[in-house]
Amino acid sequence: MTETENNKILEVKNLSTYFYTDDGVVKAVDDVSFDLKKGETLGIVGETGCGKSVTALSILRLIPQPLGRIVAGEIIFEGRDLLKLGQKDLQNLRGNKISMIFQDPMTSLNPVYTVGNQVMESLIVHRKLKKDEARREGLKLLEMVGIPEFKRRFNNYPHEFSGGMRQRVMIAMAIANSPSILIADEPTTALDVTVQAQILELMDELKYKTNSSIIIITHDLGVVAKYANRVMVMYAGKPVEFSSVDNIFYKPAHPYTIGLMKSVTRLDEEKRGKLKPIEGLPPSLIDLPKFCIFRARCKYACDECKGEYPPLKEIEKDHFVSCYRGKEFMEGIIERFDN
Template sequence: MSTPILEIKDLHVSFKTYAGEVQAVRGVNLQLEKGETLAIVGESGSGKSVTAQSMMRLIPSPPGKIKKGEILFDGKDLTKISDKEMYQIRGSEIGMIFQDPMTSLNPTMTVGKQIMEGLMWHQRLNKNEAQHRAIEMLRLVGIPTPEKRVKQFPHQFSGGMRQRAMIAISLACNPKILIADEPTTALDVTIQAQILELMRDLQIKTETAIILITHDLGVVAETAQRVAVMYGGKIVETGKVEEVFYRSRHPYTWGLMGSMPRLDIERDEELSPIPGSPPDLFDPPKGCPFADRCPHAMHICHDEMPEVTEVIPGSHQVACWLEHSEAPSVGRGTMQVNIASK
């Protein structure tokens, strides 16, 4: 088996606030292979974006801190290298598309200059070479009349064009990894489809590995090969998309599937939201983070964190006490149980 291009081991990230310490990420383990798309899914507050920002060393310190763990990229532990070394990697070898391009782009600089900045710093291009490359990148991401657009400011671009410009900036230096944090959230469905198709096409051309942070399972189904389901700062299930979508084993994953509209089946009943609220990460549970919302929770679920079980060795993994040999047999359909009355 090939060596992963990125490997995260037992990552813990916390934020100190006036109210206490928020344990945002609590022991995340992930692997990313060259050229693949890995989606990280979960509801808001589950730790997806914090995990992504940790890979880029963009956690503000203070209040944030990587307390424990390793982030191995090409043999280097990104948690231990100097700021200068990380500055060389960030933008050059690992690129990132942020959630809101309007706040991520500098409103006082032309879009062209923002693309050129990384090229001149990382690839040592002169101004004319960098401008020529910036025009090429705008053309590559499907922006019309790039020679004109390269001289314009972000406010002169539409929402979809700003997102394309962000992708151009992220890919300008041919990074090995692209982290896309909710890249289509603020876009309408037509532009969303165009952006996803663009990312797929660019990945084929550049062989860039993509980490897609999202809560949209439809986006995952269209773009990813593997998916990691995150809840309460922990990874609760990982596997190939078809394994997690059609043979999922964690009750939280069942809940996500039950709350998603489906076009391929006739659905007479209403969509079923997951009752309850996410765990308080100021004082996270000592057991399974989903135990208080799970209709199948047993006493041990509240008291001890479940071990990771390999459903399919090397592929499909789940952290749930229902995988224990002495646990009762349940199915994903029973997630429809109303646990509010429990």
């Protein structure tokens, strides 16, 4: 193995997760491949229904069955394919080596157990600690995530916490066993801006302390710009662009990424011009066309786009785009941020 390969802590190959509904098959995630490097923060961005959450849930195999099924792919972690693991091995992994922070801290904590109890749970289950040891560890964790008066708060119930404090508890639970991968699914969407900043700073700080990698799923381009090293942009269940954060923001080569950049309101914009939204709507995930899924909304669509779905191609080093005209954007033949 070369050094760069060694650096990969997680590798997702050709993952497809479908949901079998009465109306038809929903291809929520369709042929998604990416890797996560050690110590990096990977951002997955996209709009509602683009499959970013399902991608995350698939990694931990938390897809609701029998409705949903992972139909194809490999998820390689520590030399093993997670999709082939048995329930017991999976349980050992969840909340231990790979843990997750969910969007809504109001619903992801159990209301009938104290916060301390819930933090201790994963310590007792995974590290087989005795109760008093787990308590000591749990207190340390609450202190680490910045809960004021953590000794008293240990015995409180979730409803006695504010949204931001609950999310801190979730983070404490997630990092309890120093996981190598932390998956955060819209961790701050339900929170106020000033609290959002606190939580994101905390996660970033803990990443360095525990030497873990983070996958952060969000629709907020600002959050991605601030915290991610690499970014995967998803549209209608497929990755459309995947590269370093700088490439995605300064040299986007997929019309959808470009459109996103143009339609976002920026705090620092000098003049109040008109926003340039992407016209039209995302397609239904049932009966997706064979050609490029973005074609209907794309103003750069050409004849070639009527053919097969454009494969994810490397147009420069570590810059993957699934667009036939990606190269033209790179070479400046099409101006990205015109009009």
